[in-house]
Amino acid sequence: MKATQTSTLGSIIRKHEGEILADWLKAQSASTGRRGQAQETEQRAASKEFLAAMTEALGTESEIDTRSAAWSRVRDMLTELSATRARQGYSPSETATFVFSLKQPIFARLRADIADVQALADAFWATTLLLDSLGLMTTEAFQKSREEVISRQQRELLELSTPVVELWEGILALPLIGTLDSSRTQVVMESLLEKIVSSGAALAIIDITGVPTVDTLVAQHLMKTVAAARLMGADCIISGIRPQIAQTIVHLGVDLSQVITKSSLADAFVVALKRTGSRIEARSAKAEPAATTEA
Amino acid sequence: MERIPILRMGRFLLVTIQVDMHDQLALTLQDDLTQRIVSDRAKGVLIDISSLDVVDSFIGRMISNIAGMSRVLDAQTVVVGMRPAVAITLVELGLDLAGVRTALNVEKGMALLQGAQS
Numbered sequence: 121m122k123a124t125q126t127s128t129l130g131s132i133i134r135k136h137e138g139e140i141l142a143d144w145l146k147a148q149s150a151s152t153g154r155r156g157q158a159q160e161t162e163q164r165a166a167s168k169e170f171l172a173a174m175t176e177a178l179g180t181e182s183e184i185d186t187r188s189a190a191w192s193r194v195r196d197m198l199t200e201l202s203a204t205r206a207r208q209g210y211s212p213s214e215t216a217t218f219v220f221s222l223k224q225p226i227f228a229r230l231r232a233d234i235a236d237v238q239a240l241a242d243a244f245w246a247t248t249l250l251l252d253s254l255g256l257m258t259t260e261a262f263q264k265s266r267e268e269v270i271s272r273q274q275r276e277l278l279e280l281s282t283p284v285v286e287l288w289e290g291i292l293a294l295p296l297i298g299t300l301d302s303s304r305t306q307v308v309m310e311s312l313l314e315k316i317v318s319s320g321a322a323l324a325i326i327d328i329t330g331v332p333t334v335d336t337l338v339a340q341h342l343m344k345t346v347a348a349a350r351l352m353g354a355d356c357i358i359s360g361i362r363p364q365i366a367q368t369i370v371h372l373g374v375d376l377s378q379v380i381t382k383s384s385l386a387d388a389f390v391v392a393l394k395r396t397g398s399r400i401e402a403r404s405a406k407a408e409p410a411a412t413t414e415a
Numbered sequence: 416m417e418r419i420p421i422l423r424m425g426r427f428l429l430v431t432i433q434v435d436m437h438d439q440l441a442l443t444l445q446d447d448l449t450q451r452i453v454s455d456r457a458k459g460v461l462i463d464i465s466s467l468d469v470v471d472s473f474i475g476r477m478i479s480n481i482a483g484m485s486r487v488l489d490a491q492t493v494v495v496g497m498r499p500a501v502a503i504t505l506v507e508l509g510l511d512l513a514g515v516r517t518a519l520n521v522e523k524g525m526a527l528l529q530g531a532q533s
Contacts, residue, residue, distance in 0.1 A: 306503075313499030320519055347511040351502040353495065353518035 128234070129246055130178035133171070136229045141171055143225035151217045170197055171222075184246065186253045198254065202261035206269070215262045219255040223247065282308050284315040291392045292321045292354075293385070297330030305341040309348050316354045323395055324349055325388045329360030339374040346379050355395075357381070359388035419444045421451050427459040427528055428452065428490075429521070432474075433466045441477045448481060452488045459528035460485050463521055465496025475510040482515040491516065491531055495524035 133140060145167055149160070173193045180190045198219070205215045226247055234240040282304070287293045294312055298304070312324060326345065331338065346356040359382040361369075369376060382388040393399060419440065422429040428451055430444070451457065462478060464470065482492035493516045497505075505512070518524035 309503055309506075310499060313502055316519065317499060320523075322519070322523070344506045348499075348502040348506040351494075351497050351505055351512060351517055352499065353497070353520075353523060 128239075129230075129243055129250075130175055132229055132233050132243075133178065133226065134175050135233075137171060137175070140222075140225045140229060141168055143228070144171070144222050147221035147224055148218065151214075151221055166197075166201060167218075170194070170201075173197055184250050186250070186257065194254070195257065198258050199261040202258050203265040206262050206265040212259055212262050216255050216259050219251055219258050223251050226251075278304060278307055282311050284311050286315075286319055286321070287325070287389060288393065288396070288398065290319075290321045290323060290396045291389070292316065292319065292324040293327060293389075294324060295327045295330060295360075295385075299333070300331060300338045300341045302341065305345060309345050312345065313348060313352055316349060316352050322354050323357065323392045324354050325357045325359055325385065325392060327360040327385050327388070328358060328365070329362070329385070331360075331365075334365045334368060334374075336372050336374060339369065339372070339376070343376075343379070355380070357388045357391060359383070359385045418447065421447055423451075423455055423457070424461075424525070426455075426457055426532070427461060427525065428455065428457045429461045429463065431463040431466070436474050436477065441473075445477075445481060445484065449484055449488065452485060452490050457490050458532060459491045459493065461521060461524045461528070462492065462494050463496050463524075464494060464501070465498070465520070467501065468498070470497075470501045470505060472508055472510060475505055475508065475512065478515060479510075479512060482512075486514070491528060493518055493524040493527055495519065495521050 141164075145160075145164060148163060148167070177191045177194050178184070185191070186195070201218065202215055205218075227244065230240060230243050230247065234243055277298075283295070285293050285295075292312070292315055294308065296308065300308070315321070316324065326342065328334065328342070334342075342358065346358070349356050357380045358376070361381055361383055380388075380391065382391060417434070417440065419430060419432060419434070422431075428448065430448065434440070448460065452460065460481070462481065464474075464478075467474070478492075478494060485492045494512065495518045497517065516527060518527050
């Protein structure tokens with residue numbers, strides 16, 4: 121790209137800044153279709169600032185390279201804008217339209233100002249390249265901020281869904297909810313083992329009532345957790361196996377013979393209590409009738 | 416030459432591994448331990464690895480070997496004090512130390528051995 125074109129583009133935009141801005145805002149509100157006083161003033165301010173930053177960047181460098189230092193302010197503004205719009209729930213195309221709708225107003229001014237056909241075509245091309253790269257940047261930033269939201273939610277979900285509770289002295293329970301993939305298994309394993317160390321428990325009940333499906337991979341992850349707990353000197357009981365899951369496990373040929381399995385958490389708890397030498401029993405028969413007569 | 420000390424507690428032997436293991440050290444330990452099991456007529460061996468941060472497949476295999484040797488000499492092996500990170504590593508390596516009993520700490524390991532004896 122030649123230096124003259126860049127400066128022409130810059131000077132034309134600077135000359136018609138007000139008109140371009142007005143046309144641009146009109147195009148933006150037409151394409152997004154959102155009406156609101158607050159939003160409109162906000163959009164006006166953002167557009168004005170962006171246009172100013174762009175003209176400034178166009179003036180400083182002879183070559184248009186949106187990745188260079190001169191464009192850093194434009195880049196920052198676009199990233200900020202995309203992030204805000206991603207949070208507000210705009211669609212990616214609505215966000216990208218912010219940049220793309222600037223094309224038409226600039227083209228109109230170029231057509232009016234440049235008489236030479238060759239020069240006009242070159243200027244069009246330069247503008248297209250510039251706005252396209254800026255538009256792509258917007259989409260990229262938009263996507264990045266969306267991904268950040270998703271990964272943050274994933275992390276929160278991970279922490280939420282792996283509590284280790286102490287049911288009794290020396291008995292831990294680990295109610296698993298949701299699918300077990302390898303990263304979750306890692307978190308589950310770590311929190312279980314840490315809890316085994318801190319509580320000195322010798323028994324852990326892994327309850328899989330909340331695990332929707334158990335395939336070979338999930339079973340393998342479960343066995344890994346059990347094996348790791350065993351290495352730390354704690355035995356595991358797997359409970360909450362639904363009839364359907366029992367069928368799947370057998371059909372898949374998964375071997376769970378190394379682990380104690382129980383259908384419900386209550387059954388597992390009874391076994392665990394027996395192991396630790398504790399017992400829960402109802403109060404003596406004498407007290408019970410007295411309680412019922414009172415009621 | 417450096418050696419790993421073997422302590423006697425009643426009818427059990429206590430081995431605390433605190434240094435990085437290498438081939439020669441492992442061989443010496445196996446030699447010493449088998450000797451002591453026979454001479455002390457020990458019924459159980461406690462291996463404390465609570466001060467090991469890193470356990471690789473070499474140490475894993477060594478522990479399995481020691482357990483196998485002890486079993487032949489009629490002594491039970493209990494590995495105690497494994498750290499969570501170490502346990503996860505061993506499981507990921509596919510070493511589940513089958514046939515080796517485990518306990519959280521020396522006290523519980525001792526209780527386990529005593530329970531097995533009575």
